[in-house]
Amino acid sequence: MEIPAPLCLLGTYIWAPLAASGPPPLRSPSTLLAALFCAHYLHRAVIQPLISPRRSPSHIIVPLMATVYQLCNGSLLGAFLSSGEVAPAAWDSPAFWAWLCLFAAGMAGNIYHDNLLMSLRRRTHAAAKEKNEKPHYGVPRGGLFALVSYPNYLCEWLEWLGWAMASTVRTGFPPKYLTPPWVFLLSELCVMLPRAVSGHGWYKQKFDDYPRERKAVIPWLL
Ligand SMILES: NC(=O)c1ccc[n+]([C@@H]2O[C@H](COP(=O)([O-])OP(=O)(O)OC[C@H]3O[C@@H](n4cnc5c(N)ncnc54)[C@H](OP(=O)(O)O)[C@@H]3O)[C@@H](O)[C@H]2O)c1
Known part of the structure; x- marks a missing residue:
């Protein structure tokens, strides 16, 4: 249920809807922040479920709401990070x-x-x-x-x-x-x-x- 977050972030980061001239360069604070976000969710959504014992069942509404939240959150963060708001000089x-x-x-x-x-x-x-x-x-x-x-x-x-x-x-x-x-x-x-x-x-x-x-x-x- 958490995999939409990094996918949406990557999608909007590359699309860069708020940027005048495409996404920031690879060697930039924004790209590093995007990569770190994806590393967290790679662990949470892919590695952890593989090594974790089976979890107690939860109501269907919980994963549904979490998925919708992750879609919105990942998209917003990707658009923000690629917008040029994070100062390149931060590097x-x-x-x-x-x-x-x-x-x-x-x-x-x-x-x-x-x-x-x-x-x-x-x-x-x-x-x-x-x-x-x-x-x-x-x-x-x-x-x-x-x-x-x-x-x-x-x-x-x-x-x-x-x-x-x-x-x-x-x-x-x-x-x-x-x-x-x-x-x-x-x-x-x-x-x-x-x-x-x-x-x-x-x-x-x-x-x-x-x-x-x-x-x-x-x-x-x-
Ligand atoms: N919960 C949230 O809203 C939320 C939001 C964002 C991020 N996270 C992150 O997601 C990760 C997991 O958090 P979570 O709240 O989903 O799960 P959790 O309550 O921390 O439990 C994780 C696992 O440990 C087991 N467990 C927990 N307490 C136990 C105890 N006292 N004795 C034996 N087993 C125990 C749970 O078993 P059962 O499956 O049987 O309960 C589950 O398999 C954390 O890193 C958290 O920071 C959580």
Whole structure:
């Protein structure tokens, strides 16, 4: 359901509907940002489903809405990145590369914590199968799970924060208007924050020994 995002981004990037003279050159901040977005979704939509244990079924409306969202988001981001709004001079700015380091750290953290959850799921499901019980969830541990219940979400936000900040280097922060990278980050926050807060509440209710100091998604705060 997430594969439309990189495909639409690539499509509108090459089409460049808002640019006066075609898409930016290959060696440009815009092309690098587009490539990094595609790398994230290549992992999320192609590699992760291949290595992930089977997920619990969800209502059909969830993948349908996610697909529509990805179509719109990918197209908007592609059109924005190819429009010339991302300053070519950002390439020579240390700030651009520093924000991309945050992107890379966020992506690595997101994948690492997703992998911890996947192996926990394999263990809890195997144990339940052995005892002929219904599959159940466990208390995730390792990495930033010491601080929050949803470190995979936190890392994903940091990843897209780095990406959005990199897109504003040399055009100035805050941007003149709510650009698509910021709309994308805000929409992720709006969708994932309530899920993290309610999931955290569920963990605390379900497990008597759930670590008391652990927060939902922002270390020490929320
Ligand atoms: N959810 C969103 O709205 C959203 C939006 C944008 C990006 N993402 C990204 O998508 C990735 C996956 O997030 P998600 O919310 O879809 O899934 P998730 O709740 O993080 O779960 C991922 C996998 O781990 C299993 N799992 C989770 N908690 C477990 C526990 N306590 N014990 C055993 N197994 C457990 C789940 O099993 P089940 O399938 O059985 O539940 C599922 O297979 C993350 O990197 C996130 O940042 C999510």
